Structures are given as C-alpha cells and as structure tokens.
Amino acid sequence: MPELLFLLLPVAAAYGWFMGRNSLKTKELKGRADIARNLSSGLNFLLTDQEDKAIEQLLELLDVEAATIDTYLALANLFRRKGDWDKAIKIHEKLHQLKLPKVKAQQIQFELAKDYYAAGLFDRAEKLLLPLTENEQLREGALKQLFSIFLSTHEMHKAVALSPAVAQTQSRSLRIALANMQVQQLEQQPDIASLSQLAEDYPQAIRPRFALAKLALAKQDTATAHGAIMSILKQKPQWSADLLPLLSQCQLEPEQWQQLLAQLADKHQNISARLLLTDWLAEHQSLSAAEQYLLQKLQQQPNIRLFQKLLQLRQQQSAMAGEVLESVAGLVNAYLDSKALYSCRSCGFKTRQPYWLCPSCQQWESVEPIAGIDGR
Known part of the structure; x- marks a missing residue:
C-alpha cells in the first residue's frame, strides 16, 4: 500500500498542475471576453453619439489592459480637434494616473498640457509643461506651448527666464x-x-x-x-519700402544713396528702390532720363506702382497730358488703396499694416511685404 501511494503522488501532482493551468487559462479567457465586451459596448455608444457613456465604458478598460494606450491617445486627440476639450482632458488625466514608462508618461503629460491650454486652463498647462523643458525630445514643443501661454497672459518675463532652455534647441522660430x-x-x-x-x-x-x-x-x-x-x-531686402525712408534720414551722400538704390533695384528687383531711383534721376538729371528708366524697368518687370510713377512724370511734363491722365491716375490710386501690402508667409493672412505677430496664426515675423505686380 505505501508503494502504491508513492506511485500515485506524481499522478496527483500532474493532475493538480493540469487543473491549475486550465483554471488560469479559463480566467484569462474570461478576462479577454470582458475586455472585448466592454470595448464593443464602448464602440456602440460612440456609434450612437453617446460619447460620455462611451468614454466611461472605454476608460474602465485602462485598469485591465494598458497596452491599448495609443488607441486612447488617438481618441483623445480626435476629441481635442473637434473642440471637445473636456472629453480629451478626461481621457488624458486617466492615462496620466497610470504607472507607465517615463517616456510614455511624459508624452501623455504633454498631451494633457495641450488640452489644458486649449481649454484656457493656462496655469495647469504651465505647471505640466515647465518640467518637460528638461526633456530633449519634448523641449522644443513644450517651449512653444509655454510661449503661447505667456503671450496670452502678457507675462513676457517668464519667456525671457527660459532663454537658457531655448539656447539648448535648434529652433529658429x-x-x-x-x-x-x-x-x-x-x-x-x-x-x-x-x-x-x-x-x-x-x-x-x-x-x-x-x-x-x-x-x-x-x-x-x-x-x-x-x-x-x-x-x-x-x-x-523685401523690407525696403519700410526701411528706405528711414535710411534717407541717415545723411548719406547723393552718390552713395544712388549706388545703394541701384544695387537694390538691379540685384533684388526691388520696386521701392526703383521708385526712389526714379526720383533721384528726375532731380539730378532730367525728367526724360527718369521716364526712360521707368519705361525700361516696366518692360522688364510689369508693376502697377511703377506705372503710377510713370503717370506722375507724364503729368509733370505737360499740363495737357496731366488733364487727360488725371482720371487714369485716380483709378490707379483707388486700385492700389484697396490692395494689401503685407502677407503672412505661414498662413496667408493679408493686411495693409505690418504686424510683428501674425493675428491669424500667431507666428512671429511671418508677416512680410507683398511682392508681385502690386508689390512695393
């Protein structure tokens, strides 16, 4: 009998191992079934426009399956793009509470800060972003977001305090x-x-x-x-229209002024320089020389402002021609008065006055003088 019991011990152990393994597999399958059921339920809520219930249902899965974080990040970003910042915040806050690897945790922290910024919660966003300026991968994005906050809150001194962090980036903007x-x-x-x-x-x-x-x-x-x-x-050189009037106050010699205008006019095809050079020719040589210069440049580069200057010269040369051309000059002036002088190279915003900060896309020094047939 003892020998029989001794022989049955391995069988009992094997049976116990088999039943235990089967029990674990059963629990695992049950857990996966629960996840699939909750996920399916959450998706059904989304499809029936019950977004609040969908979020609650899907967030429950985070406690069970953290491997789906990228899916939740995509969902939160979708809500943020739609303007549903409270839903995006709810998802990112839940993700932020999880114990995750540092890289993933900081990425979620950055996304949550962007949610707070979009919702106007600048103090919360700033608190999350400041530590991220120490992260090499996220530093530039965090600084740009912080600068947007300081611009909105008129706290320029805070941006200046971050100049050492800016120096660690390669960002021109x-x-x-x-x-x-x-x-x-x-x-x-x-x-x-x-x-x-x-x-x-x-x-x-x-x-x-x-x-x-x-x-x-x-x-x-x-x-x-x-x-x-x-x-x-x-x-x-495209800023010549704004800078040349200032430069004319710098007491340059006439020949030095003429050489500078000629260089800008020839090398950069600058309209403002050509207009001022026409005035210089009219003053130091003759109206005929100025007119010939304009006609030559108009043939090379058609421009409404050069044409306007030509009309002015013709009016000065003849009283009779002046009467005939007065109505044409009035139409040209009205046309130019309706045209924008500056355009944002980033978003295309157009204006008649310069802005250092684009009112549309909030980019610094992106609004520049317009070139082309109406340009200066």
Whole structure:
C-alpha cells in the first residue's frame, strides 16, 4: 500500500498542475471576453453619439489592459480637434494616473498640457509643461506651448527666464519669438545698448534692429541707425519700402544713396528702390532720363506702382497730358488703396499694416511685404 501511494503522488501532482493551468487559462479567457465586451459596448455608444457613456465604458478598460494606450491617445486627440476639450482632458488625466514608462508618461503629460491650454486652463498647462523643458525630445514643443501661454497672459518675463532652455534647441522660430518678447519688454524704456545686444544675440530676428534704427534716429545717432538698417536690407531686402525712408534720414551722400538704390533695384528687383531711383534721376538729371528708366524697368518687370510713377512724370511734363491722365491716375490710386501690402508667409493672412505677430496664426515675423505686380 505505501508503494502504491508513492506511485500515485506524481499522478496527483500532474493532475493538480493540469487543473491549475486550465483554471488560469479559463480566467484569462474570461478576462479577454470582458475586455472585448466592454470595448464593443464602448464602440456602440460612440456609434450612437453617446460619447460620455462611451468614454466611461472605454476608460474602465485602462485598469485591465494598458497596452491599448495609443488607441486612447488617438481618441483623445480626435476629441481635442473637434473642440471637445473636456472629453480629451478626461481621457488624458486617466492615462496620466497610470504607472507607465517615463517616456510614455511624459508624452501623455504633454498631451494633457495641450488640452489644458486649449481649454484656457493656462496655469495647469504651465505647471505640466515647465518640467518637460528638461526633456530633449519634448523641449522644443513644450517651449512653444509655454510661449503661447505667456503671450496670452502678457507675462513676457517668464519667456525671457527660459532663454537658457531655448539656447539648448535648434529652433529658429523660438529665438525669433524670444527676441520679439524682449523688445516688447523694452518698449517702455528702450535704450540703444540693450537693443544692440538683442540684435547681436538674435541675428535671426529683424525687430531688434528695426527698433534700434528708429531709436538711434530719434537720438540722432545716424551711424548706428545706418548699420542696423543695412544689416536688415542685406538679410531681408523685401523690407525696403519700410526701411528706405528711414535710411534717407541717415545723411548719406547723393552718390552713395544712388549706388545703394541701384544695387537694390538691379540685384533684388526691388520696386521701392526703383521708385526712389526714379526720383533721384528726375532731380539730378532730367525728367526724360527718369521716364526712360521707368519705361525700361516696366518692360522688364510689369508693376502697377511703377506705372503710377510713370503717370506722375507724364503729368509733370505737360499740363495737357496731366488733364487727360488725371482720371487714369485716380483709378490707379483707388486700385492700389484697396490692395494689401503685407502677407503672412505661414498662413496667408493679408493686411495693409505690418504686424510683428501674425493675428491669424500667431507666428512671429511671418508677416512680410507683398511682392508681385502690386508689390512695393
């Protein structure tokens, strides 16, 4: 009998192992069935436009199956794009509570911060974003979101405090934004030294040099103004229409002024430079020479403003021609008065006045003078 019991022990052990394994498999299958049932129920709620119930049903699965996080992130982003920020926040907050790997947890934190920003909860968004500026992968996106917050709350000093983090990125747009915010901080009490330093630190931005030129002219420092304006013209010749009137105040010699205008007119086909060069020719040579120059340039590059200048010259040359051309000139002037002068290269927003910050897409220094047949 003891021998029989001894022989039956392995059989009992094997039976126990088999039954235990079968029990675990049964529980696993039951768990999967529950997940499938809850998921199916959640999808049915979505299909019948019962989104609140759908979210509650689907969020219950997070406690059971965390491997579906990417699906939940996609669902939350869908709600955010639709403007349902409360639903997106609810999903991201639930995901944020899970114990996840650091990379995934920080990505969810970033998405939740964007939800808070979209919902106008700037303080919550800022609290989540500030730690992410230490993350190399998320730093640039977090800084851009923070800058949007500081712009909305008029807290430019907070953006300036993040300049070391900006320096760790390769982002040109962040540097331009930071330069513009610092110029705005100096608007109440601008000084040449501070603006000169900003112009040196942020060569990507033109606003510091623009502000420096205007301040230097106001203080009769024509050398500083000349250097700042020429630096912008070299980088952004399309701004000639706004910069050449300032440059004309820098006490240039007539020949130096003529050479600069000729270079801009020939090398960059700049309309404003050609108009001013026409005036220079009319003053220093003759109306006929100015007219010949205009006719030549109009044949090379048709432009309404050059045509307008030609009408003015013809009116000056003959009183009879002036009477005939007066109505034509009036039509041309009315046409040009209706045209936009600036356009955002990012979103296409058009305006007759310059903006350092595009009112439409909120990009810094993206609104630039328009070129083409109506351009300046």
